[in-house]
Amino acid sequence: MKDLAIGVSGINAVDNPGPGVGVARSLKEDASLRARIIGLAYDAMEPGIYMDWVVDRSFIMPYPSGDGAAYFDRLAYIREQHGLDVIIPNFDAELPLYVKRAAELKALGIATFLPSMEQFKLRGKDKLTEVAERMGIKLPKTKVCTSLEQMHEAVEELGLPVMVKGSFYKAYAAYTSAQAVGHFHALVAEWGYPVIVQSIVSGEELNVIGVGDGAGGSLGLVGIKKISVTSLGKIWTGVTIKHTAMLEAANRFIRELKWRGPFELECIVKGDDVYLIEINPRFPAWVYFATGVGVNLPARLVRAALGVDQPPAPDYEAGKLFVRYSYELVTDMVKFQQAVTRGEVG
Amino acid sequence: MNRLSQLALSDEGFVFDPQTGDSFQVSETGIAVLRALKEGRSDEEVAQQLVAHFEVSPEEARRDCTDFRSQLKNFGLA
Numbered sequence: 001m002k003d004l005a006i007g008v009s010g011i012n013a014v015d016n017p018g019p020g021v022g023v024a025r026s027l028k029e030d031a032s033l034r035a036r037i038i039g040l041a042y043d044a045m046e047p048g049i050y051m052d053w054v055v056d057r058s059f060i061m062p063y064p065s066g067d068g069a070a071y072f073d074r075l076a077y078i079r080e081q082h083g084l085d086v087i088i089p090n091f092d093a094e095l096p097l098y099v100k101r102a103a104e105l106k107a108l109g110i111a112t113f114l115p116s117m118e119q120f121k122l123r124g125k126d127k128l129t130e131v132a133e134r135m136g137i138k139l140p141k142t143k144v145c146t147s148l149e150q151m152h153e154a155v156e157e158l159g160l161p162v163m164v165k166g167s168f169y170k171a172y173a174a175y176t177s178a179q180a181v182g183h184f185h186a187l188v189a190e191w192g193y194p195v196i197v198q199s200i201v202s203g204e205e206l207n208v209i210g211v212g213d214g215a216g217g218s219l220g221l222v223g224i225k226k227i228s229v230t231s232l233g234k235i236w237t238g239v240t241i242k243h244t245a246m247l248e249a250a251n252r253f254i255r256e257l258k259w260r261g262p263f264e265l266e267c268i269v270k271g272d273d274v275y276l277i278e279i280n281p282r283f284p285a286w287v288y289f290a291t292g293v294g295v296n297l298p299a300r301l302v303r304a305a306l307g308v309d310q311p312p313a314p315d316y317e318a319g320k321l322f323v324r325y326s327y328e329l330v331t332d333m334v335k336f337q338q339a340v341t342r343g344e345v346g
Numbered sequence: 347m348n349r350l351s352q353l354a355l356s357d358e359g360f361v362f363d364p365q366t367g368d369s370f371q372v373s374e375t376g377i378a379v380l381r382a383l384k385e386g387r388s389d390e391e392v393a394q395q396l397v398a399h400f401e402v403s404p405e406e407a408r409r410d411c412t413d414f415r416s417q418l419k420n421f422g423l424a
Contacts (some may be wrong), residue, residue: 032348225367241367269366271422319354320363 004033005076005083006302007030009040010090011048013057016232019090022288023298024054029291030299038084044339057082057346060339069096072104079108081195082218086111086305088280088298092169095120112303114261114279122257123279125196126167137249137267137274143198151184152177154197163198166191171278173200203270206243207285208250209290210295211304214260219300220313221250222290224322235286238322240293243272253279262301289322350384351424363423370421375400379414389415
């Protein structure tokens, strides 16, 4: 395989980290890929820009707003100047544009490996009832609300406390009606309608990371339990697990939806019952955990994006521990200046 | 597969449940009981084993086995 220039966004390895650095590190660890990582950043302070052992060259990108014309012009520039064979977008907000313009990127010679728009919409929280049914698992009692009145009715019916969720992003617990109203308004202002009201299910919070091949097959799955999380709810320590029912549900998700691309399933498990909480259509920030236990999903995704044959998904051991840590690097101010003035570093 | 047989048990008494990621610490006696249960021995056989290895009466050993079983049940492991 020739050297590959791979664009990776989400290199903001901060207290609420994006998945990009974990993705880039995974790609670098697969020596046969010979990956040259192109960091796609939005801010000169994103730590990945300065982690030159993981990210080879970084570019400050315009926000992917509107039709994304400026964003995609920037990608075309990067492709022309430095090469860009594959992109792995890692931010929720980027995904609709990438999904919409995947064919255009392909015509430019840039491969992606993403779900279709139809699949992308199915993972919306207002569609989870249908998806959970197809996966053969449960969903906490859920009401989809398009008015404040409907939300009050939902809270009345489900009983407090409840989770109040935006249709694609953000979720808040409400312990009083007043809190539910506050969350409802905040979510509508940020994400629009509908707002989802869901009963809270107690149990173990377990997660699965995986990549679907788009034809119903799996390119790899790893199940984990978060042992401790930060005040922002981000994993700090975790352990690999093999919860049979949850992994079977993940396989059904891939098979039933013919899911193409990366995903993370967030589940609550209570005894043998598995409840679906959320589907993220991208790698989670802890993606390197899977790589560390021998399932290098970003590398497998890149091969799939390029149509390269690869062996079946590798297995992993339960009981492997993940520990995140803080680290500092010291570099020259010139790099920061380059990021600010030229929008390019490396 | 039986949940008990899946449990990983170290010589130091650290127990890891690969289904849920839960971990537990058991005493020396707990290690002996859990090992025997994982091998599929009956409560009576486990109690006899405890009597043979620890200074304990058959009644006390049976009671300990019953207690241990109910704790396993509480954790959804038996």
